[in-house]
Amino acid sequence: MGKYRNDLPQLKGGTFLTDGGMETTLIFHEGADLPHFASFVLLADPAGRKQLKDYYTRYLDIAAKSRTGFVLDTATWRTNPDWGEKIGYDAKALKDANADAVDLLSALRSDYERPGIPIVISGTIGPRGDGYKAGNMTASEAEAYHAVQIETFAGTDADMVTAFTLTSIDEAIGIARAAKRLNMPCVISFTVETDGNLVTGRTLQEAIEAVDGATGSYPHYYMINCAHPSHFDTVLLGNAAWLKRIGGIRANASTMSHQQLDESERLDDGDPADLGEWYRHLTHFLPQVRVLGGCCGTDHRHVQAICDACVPANALGA
Template identity: 65%
Template sequence: MSKYRHDLPQLKGGLFLSDGGMETQLIFLDGVELPHFASYVLLETEEGRARLKRYYEHYLGIAANRNVGFLLESATWRANPDWAAKIGHDAEDLKRINRASVQLLEELRDAWETPAMPCVISAAIGPRGDGYKAGRMEADEAESYHATQIETLAGTATDMVTAFTMNTANEAIGIAQAAKKAGMPCVISFTVETDGKLVTGMALGDAVKAVDDATGGSPAYYMINCAHPTHFTQALAAGESWIERVRGVRANASARSHQELDESDTLDAGDPIDLGRRYNDLRRDFPGMRILGGCCGTDHRHLAAICEACVPFETRVA
């Protein structure tokens, strides 16, 4: 059993780094074929596992050099029934794959963790449908749909689950309810459009409040991912109390809209230095944001620039 389970160090202070845009980096920079954007398929072969290890180690090295914590996020964003069926995996395959994803992260933690760099294992939960298009599930249906994956992960060394690229409050509520029943700490990460709202038109603050109201505030905290800072800074500027529940950001490298990214055949890596400055601005204005990672189009260059901009010099390892 993980020493961090139910005792998440990122809630107690300090900065935590995470990885970048796993799927976009593997596809566009490493030339890896990922059916339906499913990075979990790499867990099926020794070569694939080795590639994933190398991927994580780029980011672990950045965190180690800067004396900050690290969130190891599993390659399971697509490891749910509907997406797996498109690839040819059934329920038993998914259980094995989800367990294997955590085992890989345990190996990395054993090799890299130090007192100065606590490493937390977070299992990624993805949306049932397309993260850029609104889903239609009610909360109870979402809970039932995601429960098996969460229950499987609860039987591993997973410290927490993080639901990424959530674009409806109902699916987020269902995941939070399933995690609560499984006794698993949960984080909800919403994505927004260029206007700072969910694709449904719901304001980001209303989505956070809806999940908290429906679940008794069970999520450990909230994040924002798969959107550029220029898309969501306006939503945070309101200065309302719900903003204190947002503890992390995994932004896109590109300022393009979701539709533009979806229709593009090339990778827009944006400007890593500019992204780092924008993260520093977010940290200055919202000091409670302590989890910093990347999403589509980001790689180790962006995370290094984010650390350069955000990590005070005196905290770095010589």
């Protein structure tokens, strides 16, 4: 059982960093072969495991120097039945990969965690379908589908689960319900288009309020990922209660739309310093946002810039 499962430290204050765009870094910067953007395949051999370990340690070193907490997300964004079938992984192989991904992070936590500087392990869940398109499952279907992966995480050292790049409110409700049934703390992260709304046209406010209403506000907080801050900053203004439910941001450095990113043959990694300033801007009017990292096109340079812009001295005491 996860050491922080009943007492998540990022809910108590301080700043927690996390990593950047894992798949884009591994593919475009390191030449990894990731079928269907599935980074979990690297767990299958020693060379791949070392590549993942080296990837994580670049970020953990930043956090250690800055004395921030850290949220370690597993390399399991694609480790669900539909994507696994495309890659040739059956149910047992997927279960083993999910558990193995946590084991890798448990070892890293043992190496890096220090008193007063916690490292949280989160089991990563991705959408059943394409993260840039609308899902079509009902909440009940999503609960049954994603419960398989969440149940595996519940039997490991994972402290929580986080569902990233969600476009469907019903899928988010199903994931939160499954996590609640399995007693796993959960975080829901939506992605938005250039207008700040989900691809379905629903607003972030509608999404967060709908999931909270359907699950008794079970998610511990919400995040936004895989969009540039300029795509969503204006919808986060004000003092409405739903805004206070946003606890983390993992943005893109690129200002491209999802369609443009999908069609691009090169990696647009934007400007790390500019992204850091955007995070300074966002955390100024969303002071409850504690978890800071990146998404597509970002790497350790961007997280360092975010850290430089947002992390005060003695961050965990802030």
